[in-house]
Amino acid sequence: MPFGGARPKMRRAKACLRIDPEAPRGEIMEAIVERVLSEAMEQLRAAGKVPQDLHLSIVIERPKREEFGDFGCALPLALAKATRRNPMECGKELMAAIQAPEGLFDAVTFAPPGYLNFKVATAAWFDRMKDVTTLPAVGAGEKVLLEFVSANPTGPLHVGHGRGAVLGDAIARVMRATGYAVQTEYYVNDVGNQMAMMGLSLHCRGREALGLSDGSDFPENGYKGQYVRDVAAEFVATAEGKAACEQPYEDIGARDDNPCTHFAEQRLLVVIQDTLKAGGIHFDRWFTERTLHQNGALAATVQRLLDQGHAYRDEAGATLFRMEGKADEDDRVMVRASGVPTYFAADIAYHDDKARRGFTRLINIWGADHHGYIPRMKASLEALGHDPACLQVLLVQMVTLTRGGVAVPMGKRSGEFVTLQEVLEEVGQDAVRFLFLLRKADSQMEFDLDLAKSQSMENPVYYVQYGHARVASILRKAAAQGIAVPGWEAGMGDVLTLPEEAALVKDLARFAAVVASAARRCEPHHIAFYLMDLVKGFHAYYTRNAHTEKVISADPVKTAARLFLVARVQSVLAEGLALLGVSAPEEMRLTADDEPASEPD
C-alpha cells in the first residue's frame, strides 16, 4: 500500500517543558573546567609568569579520542605562542597552578605538543544530573521581535515558506526557553502591486465563473493557480462578489483596495493560517501593512526622514531614501512620483514601529533572495536613530523540491507548486519539522517528496521519538510492578558502572550547553543533532544489555539508579523535541497494516 497510511499511530505526550527563570543557572561542565583554567591563569599572572595584559580566550573542547579524557584545551599552545616559550613548560606551569575543587578531576595530564587533558570524576558527572533539564537564562530577558514567514496573501504557502516557518517557530521556542522575551510576528503585505494583481486575478476568474469571460483576458502576470478559481467560485456566490465581478475592475475601487482584494486576502490568510496551524507554528501577532498606511505611520516616517535630510525629492517628484554611499547602493524610492509609497517605505515604517515598541533585537527570517535588502533596512534604521546592529537577518536558502530526483517546478504565478499543506498532510508535521531542522538555514537544501514520504518509517524523527516511547514503556513496566522513579541521590552514580551508562550521563550533561549555544546562534539544528546523538547512546545501552543488565532487575539499588537515568533521558528527549516543536509520544506502535511482511516459505 502507499505510504500515506504507514505512519505510526502514536499517542501524544503532554508537552513537558518546564523553564524556571528563577532557577539557578545550571552550570555546564565546560564552564566549570574553563573557570578552573581561568583561575590558574590568574595565579600565573600574579606570579609574574604571564604578562598582565595577556588575556587568552580559553576554549574547552571535547577530544574525539576517549583516552584523552573528557575535556581538552590547547591553552599551553596558545600561551607558548603568545609568550614565545616552550609549550611543554607552559603546560607544566599551568598544571601546577590548577587548583580544582576536591573530587572534580580524576586526572589532569599534559599531552604533546601542548594540550591539557581533563578526566572528570564519575561522581562529578553524576552531580550534573540533578538539574539536567534546567536551562541557563542566557537571554537575560532581552526583548526580541522575531518576524518570519510574512508571505503575501496571494496564495497558499509552499515548501520554501515551510522551512522559514519551522525555523522561526523553533528559534522562538529555543530563545524563550533560554530567557529571551520573544514576540513572533507575521507581517502581511496587503497593499501594493501584488495585492492588486491578486484582486484582478480573482476578478477575472469570477467573471469566468459567471460566464462573462472566456478567460482570454486573464493577465499575463496574474496568479494562475487553481486556488484562485476556487476562491473566485466562493466569491461570486456572494452578492457582493457577484456585483463586483459584473463591473469592470477599474470601477470597483483602488486596484489594491477593493472587494476583490479584500476577499482574496481574507480567504487566503485563512488558508495560510490553517497551514501554519497544521505545522504547529504559532504567531503572537499578525501585523498588516495597511495599518501603517491608515494610521499615518508611514507618511510620518517619510516626513521624518525628509525633515532630517535622510530623504529628498527628485525632479520627477519621487521621494528617495539617501543611502549616502553605504554598501555601494543607490538611493531607493520610498514614494513614487505618483504619490504611491513603495514596499520599502512601509518596511521602514514597520521596523521603526518594532524598535519603538522597545524591542532591542529585531530578527527577521528572509528568503535568501531578499539578501539585497539588508543594507538599506539597516541604513533606514540608523537614519531613524536606532542601532542598525539590532537588526539581525537570518537568510534561509532556497529549498529545491524534487520528486524522485526530478526537480518540481515552483512558481506561485504559474500555479505549479506543491503546497506546504500537502507536504504536511503527506509526510506529517513531526517529520517535516525535524527534516527542516536537521539542516542549518544557511545552506541550500533538497527536499525530495518521494524520499520524505518513502523514508517515513526510517525517518530520523522516529528514531528519536522511539527512544522516548521506549523509556515510557520501561517506566510503565516499572509502575506496573509498583516501582516509582526515584529522585536524584549521590550514591546512584556509583552503581552506574556500565560504559554506556557513563556515556549517557555525559551526553545528558551536555544538553543545557547545546541549547544555550543553539539559542545564542539562532541555530536550532544543533539540538536536532544532539538528540540524535543522545538517543543513539540510549538505544545502544538498551540493546547491548538487553539480555544481561536490564533497567528493571532484582537488584533494587541498580534498578533505582537506572530508572533515574532513563527517566532523565526521557526528560531531555521530551524537552529537546518540544524545543523543536516535535511531539514526544509515550507510545508508538505499528498498526496491523504496517507489520513487516512475513517471509514467504
Added chain:
RNA sequence: GGGGGAUUAGCUCAGUUGGAUAGAGCGUCGGCCUCCGAAGCCGAAGGUCGUGGGUUCGAGCCCCGCAUCCCCCA
C-alpha cells in the same frame, strides 16, 4: 559586470570563535530477537574536505586566485 550562499563518504548533510586519527543519517554488505518495545543493536566497506597558492607549531575552518551550481542586483 557587482553582490550573497554553496562545494566534505554512493545520496542528503553536520563539523561548536584554527587543534590531536574529519563525523552522522540513508543506501550497500555481513551478523544479533525464548527474555524491560528489533521503528533497535553490533561489525564492515566507503574521503586528495571542488582546485591552486598563502598565513603558522597546526587549516575542512582564516586570506587571495580559479572552477562549478543556486539566488539577487544592474
